[in-house]
Amino acid sequence: MGLRRHDGPRRVLVVDDDEGVRTSVTWALEADGFAVESVQDGVSAIERIESSPPSLVVLDLSLPGIGGLDILRRVREREQRNDAFPLPIIVLSGRDGETDRIVGLDLGADDYLVKPFSPGELAARARSVLRRCGDHGGGSPDRFVPRGVDVEVDVESREVWLDGEPVTLAAKEFELLLYFVDHPRRACTRDELLAAVWSSGEGWQTPATVTEHVYRLRQKLEDDPGRPKRLTTVRAVGYRWEG
Known part of the structure; x- marks a missing residue:
């Protein structure tokens, strides 16, 4: 990476x-x-x-x-x-x-x-x-963005490519992916992701919100969403971006 x-x-x-x-x-x-x-x-x-x-x-x-x-x-x-x-x-x-x-x-x-x-x-x-x-439209020009071998994320244009082909993501899908690739190989809990991506907690949104968005990302980024290799599940913890 x-x-x-x-x-x-x-x-x-x-x-x-x-x-x-x-x-x-x-x-x-x-x-x-x-x-x-x-x-x-x-x-x-x-x-x-x-x-x-x-x-x-x-x-x-x-x-x-x-x-x-x-x-x-x-x-x-x-x-x-x-x-x-x-x-x-x-x-x-x-x-x-x-x-x-x-x-x-x-x-x-x-x-x-x-x-x-x-x-x-x-x-x-x-x-x-x-x-x-918050300058969401163009991203932060001072931010480093991880670039995977097969998944590329461009924070300025808010674009994502998989094997060179563009992938269309909703806003929260993009923000969630960006958080994952900014923290590669880290086991992220659902509560952590709610706070970081949604600026929220269980009092407002449930961990099921994270689960649903992870499901959507896998549908778009995994060759076999049922057996993910990029965005994996960490049992009893949450999720990890393998990078």
């Missing part, structure tokens, strides 16, 4: 149909150390978010086709279905009405800026939102 470290910048997706806004926002964020990609319509935004989730989205409300509020709604509904970490989203709007602001925040926006705004202020808001949200 080797180690792979990610020192790359956090990725921001800018969604705005105004080229001037996209350019000024991109310059400000890149100057602040972010890696920026921009798109001009809702369909492209959804495709980028679903195919390669960024650390943060800067989202204009007035877009051709699928509007910003619809994108926001779709993203939050998909996260709920998949038990995923909320993607940090800053909403931009040319409308300063209180109703639009309330609707955007009620749908799950993490911050709201009214045009015209200072690109420097947006960069500061981006840093603040990522700190507040």
Whole structure:
């Protein structure tokens, strides 16, 4: 097992149909150390978010086709279905009405800026939102990530590969796997895993929660889930990642 470290910048997706806004926002964020990609319509935004989730989205409300509020709604509904970490989203709007602001925040926006705004202020808001949200969208750039011979885990993009093929994991499945590979060959108890991955205990969730998620991981990562070789059971204790 080797180690792979990610020192790359956090990725921001800018969604705005105004080229001037996209350019000024991109310059400000890149100057602040972010890696920026921009798109001009809702369909492209959804495709980028679903195919390669960024650390943060800067989202204009007035877009051709699928509007910003619809994108926001779709993203939050998909996260709920998949038990995923909320993607940090800053909403931009040319409308300063209180109703639009309330609707955007009620749908799950993490911050709201009214045009015209200072690109420097947006960069500061981006840093603040990522700190507040724990930067789940892009992972921690200072973290070492174990890389197995056949299982690879990329904390920055939140992607997993098995024998070079991508594996789709729900948010808690990914967090559980990451904890295991961060602690190879260690017998982890269910109570430990509840506390570390769910920030919870038996008063809120039972060890069966861990058991169910381990079952799901084995279905996706084991050649024979009934006879696991990567994620094994330690009798009367819990589970161990063999690495």
